[in-house]
Amino acid sequence: xxxxxxxxxxxxxxxxxxxxxxxxxxxxxxxxxxxxxxxxxxxxxxxxxxxxxxxxxxxxxxxxxxxxxxxxxxxxxxxxxxxxxxxxxxxxxxxxxxxxxxxxxxxxxxxxxxxxxxxxxxxxxxxxxxxxxxxxxxxxxxxxxxxxxxxxxxxxxxxxxxxxxxxxxxxxxxxxxxxxxxxxxxxxxxxxxxxxxxxxxxxxxxxxxxxxxxxxxxxxxxxxxxxxxxxxxxxxxxxxxxxxxxxxxxxxxxxxxxxxxxxxxxxxxxxxxxxxxxxxxxxxxxxxxxxxxxxxxxxxxxxxxxxxxxxxxxxxxxxxxxxxxxxxxxxxxxxxxxxxxxxxxxxxxxxxxxxxxxxxxxxxxxxxxxxxxxxxxxxxxxxxxxxxxxxxxxxxxxxxxxxxxxxxxxxxxxxxxxxxxxxxxxxxxxxxxxxxxxxxxxxxxxxxxxxxxxxxxxxxxxxxxxxxxxxxxxxxxxxxxxxxxxxxxxxxxxxxxxxxxxxxxxxxxxxxxxxxxxxxxxxxxxxxxxxxxxxxxxxxxxxxxxxxxxxxxxxxxxxxxxxxxxxxxxxxxxxxxxxxxxxxxxxxxxxxxxxxxxxxxxxxxxxxxxxxxxxxxxxxxxxxxxxxxxxxxxxxxxxxxxxxxxxxxxxxxxxx
Numbered sequence: 014x015x016x017x018x019x020x021x022x023x024x025x026x027x028x029x030x031x032x033x034x035x036x037x038x039x040x041x042x043x044x045x046x047x048x049x050x051x052x053x054x055x056x057x058x059x060x061x062x063x064x065x066x067x068x069x070x071x072x073x074x075x076x077x078x079x080x081x082x083x084x085x086x087x088x089x090x091x092x093x094x095x096x097x098x099x100x101x102x103x104x105x106x107x108x109x110x111x112x113x114x115x116x117x118x119x120x121x122x123x124x125x126x127x128x129x130x131x132x133x134x135x136x137x138x139x140x141x142x143x144x145x146x147x148x149x150x151x152x153x154x155x156x157x158x159x160x161x162x163x164x165x166x167x168x169x170x171x172x173x174x175x176x177x178x179x180x181x182x183x184x185x186x187x188x189x190x191x192x193x194x195x196x197x198x199x200x201x202x203x204x205x206x207x208x209x210x211x212x213x214x215x216x217x218x219x220x221x222x223x224x225x226x227x228x229x230x231x232x233x234x235x236x237x238x239x240x241x242x243x244x245x246x247x248x249x250x251x252x253x254x255x256x257x258x259x260x261x262x263x264x265x266x267x268x269x270x271x272x273x274x275x276x277x278x279x280x281x282x283x284x285x286x287x288x289x290x291x292x293x294x295x296x297x298x299x300x301x302x303x304x305x306x307x308x309x310x311x312x313x314x315x316x317x318x319x320x321x322x323x324x325x326x327x328x329x330x331x332x333x334x335x336x337x338x339x340x341x342x343x344x345x346x347x348x349x350x351x352x353x354x355x356x357x358x359x360x361x362x363x364x365x366x367x368x369x370x371x372x373x374x375x376x377x378x379x380x381x382x383x384x385x386x387x388x389x390x391x392x393x394x395x396x397x398x399x400x401x402x403x404x405x406x407x408x409x410x411x412x413x414x415x416x417x418x419x420x421x422x423x424x425x426x427x428x429x430x431x432x433x434x435x436x437x438x439x440x441x442x443x444x445x446x447x448x449x450x451x452x453x454x455x456x457x458x459x460x461x462x463x464x465x466x467x468x469x470x471x472x473x474x475x476x477x478x479x480x481x482x483x484x485x486x487x488x489x490x491x492x493x494x495x496x497x498x499x500x501x502x503x504x505x506x507x508x509x510x511x512x513x514x515x516x517x518x519x520x521x522x523x524x525x526x527x528x529x530x531x532x533x534x535x536x537x538x539x540x541x542x543x544x545x546x547x548x549x550x551x552x553x554x555x556x557x558x559x560x561x562x563x564x565x566x567x568x569x570x571x572x573x574x575x576x577x578x579x580x581x582x583x584x585x586x587x588x589x590x591x592x593x594x595x596x597x598x599x600x601x602x603x604x605x606x607x608x609x610x611x612x613x614x615x616x617x618x619x620x621x622x623x624x625x626x627x628x629x630x631x632x633x634x635x636x637x638x639x640x641x642x643x644x645x646x647x648x649x650x651x652x653x654x655x656x657x658x659x660x661x662x663x664x665x666x667x668x669x
Contacts, residue, residue: 037658042410043471044654049407051098052391054370056163058377060132061393061404062086062099062107070642070649072096074109076132079393079404086134091649092642093612097125100158100326102200103167105132108140108158114612114644117151120572121614125154127171129200138203142175145188149179159195160220161326163373168199170220175211193218195226216246221279222327227251227301228274228284229258234574242574244581248274252303253282259303262286267581269492276321277301278330285310285321285330293317293491296333311343317489324349324378325371336489338421338433339463340365356380356394359401363387365464383407385419386440388465408467415440417473419463422480424516430485432509435461436522437469437479448668449478449523451514451543451551455534457499457506460489472531475661478522484509484539499535500563501584503592507542514543514550527668529603531555531660534616534645541594541605541624548602553667555660557608558616558645561624562595563588569617595620598627604634606663608656610643 050072052063060078067073070091077083089096089111099109112125127140141155152174160170175190195209195218209218209226219228231247234240244267249258261284264271272288275296282301287294295312299305311318311333322332322342332344344350349368356366363382369391370379376396383389388408394401406412417440423431438444450472454461461481469479483490486499486506499506514530517523530551532540537559544554560566563583570579583589590596605628609621621637628635638659640652647653 037654037661039471039474040654040657040661042414043467043474044657045408045410045650046648046653047388047407047467048409049389049391049405052369052379052405053100054372054377054379054393055101055104056166056373057104058372058374058393060101060104061379061391062101063405064096064099066650069651070095074099074107076107077404079402086132087130095648100161102129102161102169106130106167106200107132108169108200114614121612122151123153123614127155127158129203136201138200140169140171140198140200140203142173145176145178147178148176149191150176152176156193158326159218159226160222160224162197162224163325163327164223167201168197170208170224170226171196171198172218173198173205173211197224219274219277219284220327221277222329223279225251225279227277228261230274235577240574241577244268244578246271246273248272250284250301253301255303261299261305267578269495272297274299276323276330280329287318289492291491292493294319296321310345313337315490317491319489322368324368324375328371336460336462342367352396356382356401363390365389383465385437385464386416388467414474416465416470419466419469421463424482424513426485426509426512430509432482432484432513433490434480434482434513435463435469437466437473437481438522439473439476439478442476442478444478444520444522446524447478447522448476448527448664449480449517449529450664451510451517451528451530451540452479452481453484453510453530453532453536453539453543454481454487455532455536456488457484457486457535457539458488458495460487468531468533471657471661475664477664478517480513480517482510482513484513497584498582499539500566500582500592501588503542503588507539507546510539510543511547511550514547526552529553529555529664529667531557532559533557535560537607538594541601542592542597544603544605545594545597545600548600551603553664554601554603554605555607555663556605556621557647557656558610558613559594559607559621559624560616561620562593563590564593565595565617565620565623595624595627598624598631598633601628601631601633604663604667605636606660607635607637608640608647609637610640610645610647612642613645615645 046066050064062076073088074086075083076086093113097110108129114121130137156171156173159172173196177191178188190211192211192213193215194211196205198205214231216232217230229249233243233245246264248261250261262272272286274284274286277284283298286297288297290312294317296310296318298310299307318335320334321330331346331349334342360382365383367381369381378394380392390406417437420436422436460483472479484506496502530540537556540556567580570576607621609618611618625637
């Protein structure tokens with residue numbers, strides 16, 4: 014029993030391999046969670062560490078020498094504890110983050126803790142400030158890794174949340190540190206030395222990868238006692254050799270105006286920053302020598318730049334990444350540009366090639382490669398010998414399956430605007446006269462990308478053509494495409510989705526009378542609202558963890574520090590009623606199938622409960638499947654398999 018882990022102590026143990034039984038073999042193959050959820054390579058390049066599913070919602074940490082068998086190190090049950098990631102600090106010591114949802118005073122409160130342990134699972138230590146009975150407030154999150162300090166080989170730089178003790182103020186025993194600070198922590202002994210004193214206004218820091226804190230983020234709150242967060246972020250920087258904070262820039266998440274620091278490159282003493290250029294995010298390089306000299310590093314005329322590319326945490330910046338029809342990396346570094354091109358030639362059927370990690374000397378690289386019809390596999394590349402060896406497969410259950418190809422398409426919206434989308438057609442079938450599914454993504458400020466998708470591939474394996482539209486309201490295409498957002502501008506977003514459904518019919522891809530819609534989160538909302546707007550278009554509606562009522566979404570934030578931000582994001586006016594499927598169930602004709610976890614903090618299960626009650630009261634054909642102790646993503650192999658089985662039966666019945 015790991016008593017030192019507080020909330021998580023009784024849940025962390027070793028687990029057996031995942032076993033799922035299902036009547037539908039297709040549902041079992043696609044419903045199983047991927048075998049690699051997070052992966053890292055050791056500093057000496059001789060071992061890997063990765064998270065893999067255990068039974069149900071559990072997760073197991075496996076460690077393996079490159080020439081050996083994987084051994085379990087740690088696990089979480091998933092109910093309520095969940096492992097998110099584990100990474101090497103040294104060849105023998107790792108750091109993991111584990112979280113849980115705990116009900117307190119009628120609310121589901123998320124907690125997260127960082128722990129360190131040996132490769133055999135022993136010597137577990139908690140890295141955050143220890144909890145006290147007299148803590149002045151809840152300690153939800155104890156911190157995050159700011160810098161992995163590769164030069165130290167056993168220490169990290171950590172953003173650490175400090176909470177003072179109440180009721181003991183004025184005594185010598187009371188802790189009075191308050192706010193977010195930065196400590197250097199020996200991960201074995203947990204001995205800490207202060208690098209940055211705790212600040213009540215700081216919300217994040219950024220290091221240069223060499224142990225120097227150079228950027229501070231301040232998330233502004235409203236003045237007074239409300240503690241309501243505003244949309245304004247302020248950034249400050251330290252010039253070379255200085256301890257003084259100077260203004261760097263601001264970003265307003267409401268207006269999407271300003272600049273966002275992404276990463277510091279110590280070699281060029283600069284921070285790479287996102288800033289708008291002609292309505293799209295572009296990457297700029299800003300000097301930290303006090304001059305604030307700025308130059309454009311990369312811009313794309315079609316889509317937003319979204320991140321920088323590094324070989325490993327804290328390393329120098331070697332490129333930039335963005336998604337057009339496919340995700341691309343543009344490399345600034347000639348060596349890695351040539352290496353990426355060589356790897357692409359060596360893996361011609363796996364065009365999505367990415368650097369996933371590196372040994373400390375950069376001679377051994379961890380490589381990910383995948384495609385639309387391959388869930389992905391991880392390789393280790395030895396630079397001196399130029400040898401490439403596969404080490405682990407993302408979804409071994411699908412190794413012998415022929416998966417469907419995904420094609421980038423576009424179709425006209427009602428106003429003539431061309432909407433980008435992805436079309437998946439069952440393997441071996443022509444895109445003609447097929448039962449079809451429209452699969453809008455969640456978010457809404459997100460987008461689909463070309464690659465493997467377990468849900469669309471399951472539907473394709475069941476014989477359906479699948480359309481995934483990047484409707485207006487999706488992110489990645491610039492401000493004009495993002496519009497207000499998919500709630501305030503729901504008519505445009507839903508209109509684009511509806512146009513995609515009609516395009517499937519006009520192109521002869523969808524067989525007459527054999528069209529359904531399915532979505533998760535905002536996608537579930539879109540599925541329900543699309544059936545309100547076009548009641549005769551779809552034969553079936555599947556909604557997973559859907560938003561069903563805009564006002565309920567606003568009410569769910571009541572009492573939290575983001576309450577006013579959520580209310581502003583959704584907005585007020587006639588669209589709150591007109592855009593909510595719960596208020597318009599009378600228009601729905603197609604049978605509805607919904608799924609929802611009762612621990613969902615993204616979208617409360619009450620939204621599905623009330624939708625189900627309203628549908629039944631209106632005499633509609635509907636069913637809601639509730640899952641206990643699961644969150645928004647339903648991270649449980651058994652549950653996902655059962656859900657896919659039920660979806661398959663439901664769609665087959667509706668399409669007859």
